[in-house]
Amino acid sequence: MVWASIHEINELKRELSKEFAMKDLSVAKQILGMRITRDRKDFKLSQEEYVKKVLSRFNMAGAKLVSNPLPSYF
Secondary structure, eight states: OOOSOHHHHHHHHHHHHHHSOOOOOOSOSEETTEEEEEOSSOEEEEOHHHHHHHHHHTTOTTOOOOOOOOOTTO
16 A cells, blocks of 8 residues: 555554455565565666566577667657
8 A cells, every 4th residue: 555644554454454354564575576665755666577587588688788769750
């Protein structure tokens, strides 16, 4: 859950726990293959591990980067 107020988060958890069996698993570190990093100001999602997995699956993990600039009208 992403909320600005810890009070609202706790209230929602309390209401949901009345209807469902719940466990608080602490702060999420990963969801849907994306790594989550947070600090006071920033909230970032990274798909680095997913990209590595896809490259490996198609035997392209060792591929070299090539610059391919877009035309100026884009």
